[in-house]
Amino acid sequence: MKEELVNITIDNQKVSIPKGTTILQAAKQVGIEIPTLCFLKDINEIGDCRMCIVEVEGRRGFATSCIQKVEDGMVVKTNTPEILEARKVMLDLIISNHNKNCLTCSRMGKCELQELAVKFGIQEIEYEGEKTSNEIDDLSPSIVRDFSKCILCRRCVAVCKNVQKVGAIDCLERGFDSSVSTSYNQSLKDSNCTYCGQCIQACPTAALHEKQTTDEIWEKLKDPETFVVVQTAPAVRVALGEEFDMPIGTNVTGKMVTALKRLGFDKVFDTNTGADFTIIEEANEFIERLKENDSMPMITSCCPGWVRFLEIHYPELVNHLSTCKSPHQMLGSLIKSYYAKKEGINPEKIYVVSVMPCIAKKYERERPKMADNKLFDVDNAITTRELAKMIKLANIRLDKLEDNEFDNPLGESTGASAIFGATGGVMEAALRTAQDTLTGKDLQEIDFKQIRGEEGIKKATVNIDGKEIKVVVASGLGNARKIMEEIKLGKADYQFVEIMACPGGCVVGGGQPIKNSTIQSEVNVKKLRADALYTIDEKSTIRKSHQNPVALKVYEEFLESPGSYRAEKLLHVPIGTCTSGTF
Numbered sequence: 001m002k003e004e005l006v007n008i009t010i011d012n013q014k015v016s017i018p019k020g021t022t023i024l025q026a027a028k029q030v031g032i033e034i035p036t037l038c039f040l041k042d043i044n045e046i047g048d049c050r051m052c053i054v055e056v057e058g059r060r061g062f063a064t065s066c067i068q069k070v071e072d073g074m075v076v077k078t079n080t081p082e083i084l085e086a087r088k089v090m091l092d093l094i095i096s097n098h099n100k101n102c103l104t105c106s107r108m109g110k111c112e113l114q115e116l117a118v119k120f121g122i123q124e125i126e127y128e129g130e131k132t133s134n135e136i137d138d139l140s141p142s143i144v145r146d147f148s149k150c151i152l153c154r155r156c157v158a159v160c161k162n163v164q165k166v167g168a169i170d171c172l173e174r175g176f177d178s179s180v181s182t183s184y185n186q187s188l189k190d191s192n193c194t195y196c197g198q199c200i201q202a203c204p205t206a207a208l209h210e211k212q213t214t215d216e217i218w219e220k221l222k223d224p225e226t227f228v229v230v231q232t233a234p235a236v237r238v239a240l241g242e243e244f245d246m247p248i249g250t251n252v253t254g255k256m257v258t259a260l261k262r263l264g265f266d267k268v269f270d271t272n273t274g275a276d277f278t279i280i281e282e283a284n285e286f287i288e289r290l291k292e293n294d295s296m297p298m299i300t301s302c303c304p305g306w307v308r309f310l311e312i313h314y315p316e317l318v319n320h321l322s323t324c325k326s327p328h329q330m331l332g333s334l335i336k337s338y339y340a341k342k343e344g345i346n347p348e349k350i351y352v353v354s355v356m357p358c359i360a361k362k363y364e365r366e367r368p369k370m371a372d373n374k375l376f377d378v379d380n381a382i383t384t385r386e387l388a389k390m391i392k393l394a395n396i397r398l399d400k401l402e403d404n405e406f407d408n409p410l411g412e413s414t415g416a417s418a419i420f421g422a423t424g425g426v427m428e429a430a431l432r433t434a435q436d437t438l439t440g441k442d443l444q445e446i447d448f449k450q451i452r453g454e455e456g457i458k459k460a461t462v463n464i465d466g467k468e469i470k471v472v473v474a475s476g477l478g479n480a481r482k483i484m485e486e487i488k489l490g491k492a493d494y495q496f497v498e499i500m501a502c503p504g505g506c507v508v509g510g511g512q513p514i515k516n517s518t519i520q521s522e523v524n525v526k527k528l529r530a531d532a533l534y535t536i537d538e539k540s541t542i543r544k545s546h547q548n549p550v551a552l553k554v555y556e557e558f559l560e561s562p563g564s565y566r567a568e569k570l571l572h573v574p575i576g577t578c579t580s581g582t583f
Contacts, residue, residue, distance in 0.1 A: 003018050003019075004019040006019050006070055006071060006072040006073075006074075007072055007073065008026065008070050008071070008072070008073070008074040008076065009074070009075045009076065010023075010026060010032060010076045010077075010078065011076070011077060011078055015029070015030050017029065017070050019069075019070070020069060021070050022045075022065060022066060022068060022070070023056075023063065023065035023066075023068050023074075023076055024036070024039070024065040024066045027054075027065065027076075027078060028522075033518070034052045034054065034065050034078055035052060035087065035116055035119070036049070036051055036052045036066060036517060036518075037051045037094070037112060037113065037116065037151065037153050037204055038051075038066075038153035038154060038155060039052065039517055040158065040202060040517050040520065040521075041517070041520065043155070043158050043159055043163060043202070044153070044154060044155045044157075044159075044202075045066055046066075046154065046158075048152070048153065048154060049090070049094070049151070050062075050064065050087075050090050051087055051116070052065040052066045053065065053090075054076050054077060054078045055077040055078075055080060055082070055083060056068070056074060056076055057075035065078070087120070088122070091116055091117065091120055091122060092122065092125060092126050093127055094113065094151050095113065095122060095125055096125050096126075096127045096128055096129065096131075097132055097151075098113065098148070098151060098205070099131075102114060105149070105206050106206045106209045106212070107206035107209070107514075110516075111206065112204035112205070112516050112517065113151060113204060113205050115516070132147055132148055132150070134147070134148040135147040135148070136148075137187050137188060139187040139188070139189040140188040140189040140193065140211070140363070141189075141195075141211065141363040141366055142195040142211055142360060142362045142363045143195060143197065143199070143200065143209075143210065143211065144208070145208055146207055146208075146209075147179060147181075147207070149205045149206050150179065150180055150205070150207035151205060152171065152178055152180065154171055154180070155202040155203060155204065155517075156169060156180060156199035156202050156207075156208055157170055157171055157180060158202070159198045160198070160199055162478075163476060163478055163503060164194070164198060164476065164477040164478055164501075165477055165481050166192060166193070166194055166196075166309070167192075168182060168192050168193040169181060169182055169191075172185070180207070192312050192313075194308045194309045194312070194360065194501060195304070195305055195359055195363045195510075196360060196477065196501040196502055196510055197305075197509065197511060199510075200359065200510050200514070201508070201512070204517065210362070210386070210510070210511060211359075211362060213362065213380055213382055214386050214389065214390055216380060217353055217382070217390070221263065221264045226349060227266050227267075227345055228264070228265050228266050228351045229265065229266060229267045229269060229350060229351070229352050229353065230265040230267070230269070230352075230353045230354075230355060231269045231271045231274070231328060231331050231332070231335075231353070232256060232268075232271055232387075233271045233272075233327070233328065233354070233355065233356050233357055233420075233506065234271065234275065234418050234419070234420050234506070234533060234536075235357035235384075235421030235422075235529065236355050236356070236387070237251055237252055237253040237256055238251050238252075238421070238529045238533055238536075239384050239507065239529055240252050240387065240388060240398070240513075241255075243384070243385065243398075243513050244397070244398040244399050245399075246398075248523065248525055248528045248529065249529045249532040250532070251532050251535070251536060252398065253403075254401075254404055254405070255398050255399070255401040255402075255403060255404075256398070257404040258401040258402060258404040259391050259396050259401060261404060262394065262396055263394055263396075268406055269331060269335065269410040269411050270406045270410065270411045270413050271327050271328045271331055271354065271356075272327075272413030272414075272417035272418060273331060273406075273410045273413045273417070273548070273550060273551070274328055274330040274332075274410075275327040275416075275417035275429070275545070276414055276416065276545035276548040276550075276551050277327070277330045277331070277334070277554075277571060278302065278324055278325070278326065278327045278330055278426075278545075279416060279417070279426075279429045279432075279433050280545055280551060280555075281324050281330075281563065281571050281572065282426075283430050283433040283434045283437060283545075283546070283562075284562035284563045285298065285322055285323065285324065285563065286430065286434060286496060287437060288563070290469075290495060295319045296320075297320060297487065297492065297494040297495050297496055298320060298322055298496055299320045299321050299322065299497040299498075299499060300321075300426050300427070300430075300497065300498045300499065301322040301323070301324055301326065302324075302326045302327065302420070302426055302500075303326070303358075303360070303500050303501050303506075304326065304358070304360040304363060305358070305477070305501030305510075306477070306480060306500060306501045307321065308360065309477050309480065309501065310484070313484070314488060316488075317484060317487060320487065320497075323568075323573050324571065324572055325571055326364065327417070327420065328354040328361065328365075328378060329365070329370055329378060330377075330571045331410060332352045332365075332377035332378040333372070334410065334554065334570065334571075335350060336352065336375060337558075337570055338557075338558045338559075339409070339410060348375065351379045351380070352377070352379050352380075353379065353380045353382065354381040354382070355384065355387045356509070357383070357384055357506045357509035357511050357512045358383075358502075358509040358510060358511050359383060359511045360501065361378075361381040361511075364381070365377070365378040365379075365380075369574065372570075382511075383512075384512050384513060385512070385514070388513070408550075409550055409553070411550075412548065414540055414542045414544060414548050415536065415538065415543035416429035416432055416433070416543055416544055416545045417545060418533050418534075419533050419534060419537050420506065421506040421507050421529070421530070422452070422504075422505045422506075422507055422529075422530035422533050422534065423473060423475035423498075423500055423504055423505035423530075424448075424451040424473045424498065425505065426498050427448070427473050427498040428448045428451055428452070429545055431448055431462060431469075431471070431496075432543070432544045433545050433546045434464065435462075435464045436544065438464050438467070439464065439465045448460070448462065451471065452534075454524075454526060454530075456474065456476050456478070456479040456503060457472065457473070457474050457479050457482065457483065458474075459471070459472045459473075459494075460472075469495050469496060470495055470496075471494060471495065471498075472494050472496075472497050472498075473497075473499075474497070474498070474499045474500075475499070475500045475501075475502065475505050476500075476503035477501050479503075480501070503526075504526035504530070505526070507526050507529035507530050507533070508525060508526045512529075555567075
């Protein structure tokens with residue numbers, strides 16, 4: 001069907017635009033950038049901040065371009081003196097109620113409000129007056145809320161409520177007393193927040209940010225009595241470069257390893273190695289459950305944001321979770337057991353740092369079931385952003401570094417583990433191992449492309465050794481809820497389910513580099529990062545987790561076999577519990 005076009009004029013430029021397009025979109029198509037603050041494409045299009053106002057000939061007052069649709073014959077002006085002055089007044093009013101400690105702010109240089117202040121040449125605030133209280137909620141293990149930096153754009157609310165379908169936060173009260181908060185203004189720690197961090201990705205300022213924990217790492221690196229080990233998740237290596245102005249999706253694995261060694265870590269291991277162990281254990285668990293038809297479908301347990309969501313909203317279905325720990329927890333456990341024994345190091349002297357694309361990992365690592373005799377598998381979890389700040393503080397130019405290799409023995413991984421960072425990756429990696437195990441063959445057809453892609457829900461039927469296995473992959477908690485409702489109501493006939501809390505998977509996790517609303521609306525960030533992970537997989541010599549020579553050696557020397565008593569003790573949570581240790 002042919003698209004209906006309308007003819008409009010924007011700043012004296014005559015253009016034909018598809019009917020239904022907003023003025024904001026139309027302006028972008030002809031190279032005109034209208035400023036926005038509350039706008040987030042397809043997520044928050046409410047016109048509240050009024051920064052995007054324009055004049056429409058023949059109409060009184062200003063039109064809000066992010067929600068006003070074009071009409072045939074419309075004449076629009078975006079940069080008259082009256083519009084510019086009105087926007088400046090609006091911006092002045094917003095800034096007047098904003099904590100202006102920019103030099104000590106975590107979003108210094110990457111704040112959308114700051115960008116607009118520079119653009120409009122704001123040097124003095126005309127409308128000084130009463131300000132919102134400087135209240136800070138830092139009780140959760142993952143997220144800090146700073147009310148004094150909130151501009152009431154509601155982007156975080158829209159993501160939490162409309163995309164993730166969690167609704168942990170909302171806009172409360174009215175007028176000057178308005179605030180974005182939780183029910184009864186309780187801490188996020190006591191709310192139904194899942195710590196996915198998508199609110200942080202949506203926030204244009206630093207009203208929401210991860211809890212910074214790098215100071216403790218610097219102290220440990222200085223301590224000669226502490227053996228400090230770092231591990232990095234798959235999604236980190238295809239995003240870290242963006243913090244150093246490298247193109248989105250650049251694979252900086254070798255440079256990242258070099259930077260970590262220069263920072264002073266005693267060993268640099270790869271979370272991908274842990275991911276291979278996760279797949280071996282998870283595939284073995286799936287096959288056993290499939291044979292016994294026990295607690296089916298089995299659901300992956302790698303994502304702590306998803307696990308917390310399940311605990312809160314569907315506690316009666318927790319038994320469907322795999323008992324496998326997530327990759328970084330597995331690797332942390334092996335570092336403090338297998339590696340410590342092999343090297344003759346006291347596990348209590350080992351300090352394990354995980355670099356993650358996810359802020360929920362901060363919450364996961366301190367949960368009771370992630371410790372053995374009060375010795376936690378992982379001692380600190382930081383985000384991609386936090387690692388970038390550490391590298392910059394050490395005066396290291398990531399883009400100028402030579403490539404280096406991960407340390408042995410826990411630094412060798414397969415292509416299967418690399419794709420963990422993309423939605424569908426865990427499922428595909430597990431199916432590669434499951435089909436070889438069930439058939440007893442080294443099968444060459446290992447790309448399960450039907451569960452790849454950006455769709456929020458992907459369903460497929462996979463034939464393995466004559467058995468039809470129905471699988472489903474969901475990313476984003478809003479989509480997870482749909483799948484869980486099917487299972488709860490007995491309408492699902494899946495055998496295997498993968499769920500990731502963040503829409504698109506870990507590549508766009510809450511701890512990844514933040515992109516402003518313009519980039520988010522114009523560039524497919526998650527595809528560029530995911531494509532980089534699939535490229536790593538395609539170029540890998542070994543692409544199946546159960547063929548990882550390091551994993552095979554660890555099983556031979558230490559774990560004995562997948563699902564063994566020792567493997568259950570170190571790599572799984574106790575039977576009858578979920579990975580959170582709540583049940």
